[in-house]
Structure formats: structure tokens, C-alpha cells
């Protein structure tokens with residue numbers, strides 16, 4: 001029985017590529033480094049802001065990460081202030097989330113995005129739809145460690161195997177598998193099918209609307 005859904009944020013419930021590129025590139029320019037195309041952030045993101053900055057600096061012309069500490073601080077501050085540039089929900093995602101919620105499921109977000117930014121983005125797009133929104137924060141190991149999703153399951157009073165975990169990167173597939181949750185790969189996000197299947201996806205969904213069907217099928221397993 002599935003009783004809760006835990007969603008990744010970037011590339012799963014919202015297209016946030018432009019927002020990350022916008023803040024990072026403003027800082028790259030400040031340091032006379034080369035701004036990077038928004039598409040590159042598909043691969044920079046996934047393992048939190050610090051890793052995103054490292055990857056971006058290498059491509060932007062600072063392979064020795066000379067500016068890392070300064071840029072990291074600036075990025076974290078600016079991104080907490082303004083994480084919403086051109087952020088949009090994926091097509092049919094709002095309706096799908098409502099359907100899952102109305103089916104009686106507890107709903108959560110678990111993201112490697114910094115906590116303040118994650119809260120702002122989810123609130124701006126989805127209001128109070130989610131019961132819990134957890135971004136990256138002190139004291140909880142970031143994904144692919146299963147700590148975040150396991151804490152959410154505990155908060156909800158459900159077992160890990162009663163949770164469906166949905167995400168779009170290998171980090172997410174490894175997280176959901178390590179947590180012992182039914183792990184669903186999202187093909188509309190930042191990475192491809194091969195990555196999801198090779199990293200522990202139990203099943204992949206082509207479009208957001210498939211999530212409800214996947215949930216119903218799992219109920220009748």
C-alpha cells in the first residue's frame with residue numbers, strides 16, 4: 001500500500017534551470033568568468049549548491065576553484081533571496097499532485113536545493129499543497145543519503161515501503177532505493193532514461209500524468 005509520495009524538486013515538480021543559471025551567471029560575470037548556458041545546469045545541479053558551483057566554476061574558466069569560497073557564499077545568499085527566476089511547474093504536474101493528494105496520500109518534497117530556496121519555490125508554485133518541504137539543511141545528510149526521505153516517512157508515521165519516491169536524476173534513484181521506497185524515475189526532467197534505469201529506478205514515468213496510473217497499479221500489486 002502506498003500512503004505517501006515524496007518528490008524531488010528541481011527537474012521533477014518544477015523546471016528550475018533558468019533560475020539557477022540566472023543567479024550563477026550573474027556571479028560568474030562579477031568575477032570576469034564565462035556565463036554558462038542554462039542547459040549545462042542539468043548536469044551541474046542534483047547534488048546541492050556547493051557541487052553546482054564547483055562544476056560551474058570549472059566550465060566558466062576557474063578549474064583550480066580559486067574563487068570557490070567567495071562564489072559559494074554569494075550564490076547561497078543570492079539564491080535564497082531570489083530563487084524564482086522563470087521557474088515553472090511541468091505541464092500537468094499541478095493536476096497530478098492534486099489527484100494524488102485527493103487519493104489520501106501524504107505529500108512531501110525532499111530536495112538538495114538549499115532549504116530556504118526550496119521552501120520559497122514550492123510555496124510560490126504549489127501554495128500549501130505539500131505537507132512537508134525539506135531542502136538541504138544542517139543536520140540532515142543530503143541525497144543520495146536516504147536520511148531526508150526516511151525522516152519524512154517517520155514524520156508521516158508511514159513505513160519506507162509505503163512511500164513512492166519520485167525524481168529525475170541518479171542521485172534521486174539512489175536515494176529512493178537506499179531508503180527502501182518505491183522509486184520512480186521522471187523522464188521529463190534534467191537527465192535521461194538510461195541514467196535513471198542504471199541507478200535503481202523501479203519504474204520510469206514518461207509524463208507527470210503517468211504518476212497516478214503508477215500509483216494505482218502499485219496499490220493493486
Ligand SMILES: O=C(O)COP(=O)(O)O
Pocket residue numbers: 008009010011044045046047048049052110111112113114143
Ligand atoms: O539543487 C540541486 O542541486 C538539486 O535539487 P533537487 O534535489 O531538488 O534536484
